[in-house]
Amino acid sequence: NAGVMQNPRHLVRRRGQEARLRCSPMKGHSHVYWYRQLPEEGLKFMVYLQKENIIDESGMPKERFSAEFPKEGPSILRIQQVVRGDSAAYFCASSPRGAPPDTQYFGPGTRLTVL
Amino acid sequence: AQSVSQHNHHVILSEAASLELGCNYSYGGTVNLFWYVQYPGQHLQLLLKYFSGDPLVKGIKGFEAEFIKSKFSFNLRKPSVQWSDTAEYFCAVNGEGKLIFGQGTTLQVKP
Numbered sequence: 284n285a286g287v288m289q290n291p292r293h294l295v296r297r298r299g300q301e302a303r304l305r306c307s308p309m310k311g312h313s314h315v316y317w318y319r320q321l322p323e324e325g326l327k328f329m330v331y332l333q334k335e336n337i338i339d340e341s342g343m344p345k346e347r348f349s350a351e352f353p354k355e356g357p358s359i360l361r362i363q364q365v366v367r368g369d370s371a372a373y374f375c376a377s378s379p380r381g382a383p384p385d386t387q388y389f390g391p392g393t394r395l396t397v398l
Numbered sequence: 399a400q401s402v403s404q405h406n407h408h409v410i411l412s413e414a415a416s417l418e419l420g421c422n423y424s425y426g427g428t429v430n431l432f433w434y435v436q437y438p439g440q441h442l443q444l445l446l447k448y449f450s451g452d453p454l455v456k457g458i459k460g461f462e463a464e465f466i467k468s469k470f471s472f473n474l475r476k477p478s479v480q481w482s483d484t485a486e487y488f489c490a491v492n493g494e495g496k497l498i499f500g501q502g503t504t505l506q507v508k509p
Contacts, residue, residue, distance in 0.1 A: 316496060325488060327440075328496040339495060354429060374442065376497075389434070391443040 285310065287390035288357075289378050295396045296365045304360040304393045308377030314338075315358040316387060317350060320372040332358060365397045399446045400425045404500035412508050419474040419503050420499050421463075430492040431462055431472040435460035436502075437485045445487075448472065459483070481509045 288307040296302050308315050314333055318326040331339040332352040343350065347365075352358040360371055372394050376387035405420040423429065433445040446457025453465040463474045472489060484507045489500040 314495075318497070318499075325499040325501045326497070328498065331495050342496070376442075385430075385433075385492070385495075386444060386447060388444070391441040 287305060287312075287375055287388055289373075289375050289390035290391050291393060292391060293394050293396070297398050298366055302362040302365050302369070302395055303374060304362075304373050304375075304395070305357040306360070306375030306377075306390060307357040308375075309388055312377035312379050312384075312388075314378045314380070315352050316376045316378070317358075317360050318374045320374060320392075322371070329360070332383065349391050362395075365395075367397045370395055370397045399438060399457075400491065400498050402489055402491055402498050402500040404489055404503050406503045407501065408506070410506045410508065413481055414478050415507075417474070417476040417483075417505070419436045419487055419489075419505070421472045421500055422470050423472065423489075423491045423498075424470065425491050425493055425498075428494070429465075431461065431463075432490045432492070432497065433457065433461070433472075434488045434490060436488065438475045440462045442488065445474070477507070479507050481507045483507050496508050 290305050300335045315328045316331050317329040320326045328342040330343050349361045371378045372392045374392045378385045378387045401424045403422045434442040435445050436442050445461050446455050446456045448465045456462045461476050465472050473494045487503045490497040
């Protein structure tokens with residue numbers, strides 16, 4: 284049973300470019316969460332999605348960041364016009380139910396470097 | 399506001415020493431608590447979790463944690479650490495779907 288898949292594992296972008304990060308949840312999981320880990324910091328929640336629905340985006344920066352989880356295909360975290368401060372590890376997690384008690388399983392992360 | 403605090407940011411131990419990592423949380427609702435571990439270069443893996451019932455929870459690799467409601471704590475313990483336990487450890491509480499993480503504790507075990 285494959286775990287949470289994320290790609291790419293490493294992404295390098297120049298300032299002003301767009302970054303697209305993909306996450307495929309575990310089989311049978313319909314809830315996806317995105318977290319960001321800045322250097323020397325813990326993980327911070329960004330957004331929680333179900334298929335075709337954003338449940339909680341309270342952790343998303345107001346500008347340049349968006350997320351989707353379409354009916355078919357992976358969840359996408361999109362960062363437009365990247366800046367150096369966006370350099371971080373972005374982790375995706377999935378869970379089967381979404382409502383507590385529930386366990387989130389994490390992917391390997393995408394390490395974004397903005398030059 | 400919901401928050402999780404891990405008091406030890408960096409811990410260095412010798413092999414066979416006992417480990418206790420502190421975790422305190424602030425959350426008004428029903429708590430679901432987790433410890434995750436991140437080995438160097440790897441992703442987060444679940445060590446153990448508490449949902450309800452016995453407050454002493456046993457996880458993988460000999461780890462355990464005790465939920466003490468009166469102290470709002472969920473400390474992680476291991477009686478005898480190994481070099482392979484070198485990793486970063488994160489405490490988290492499930493707050494309305496999203497996980498709220500502590501800052502993490504880096505554990506370095508010297509052989």
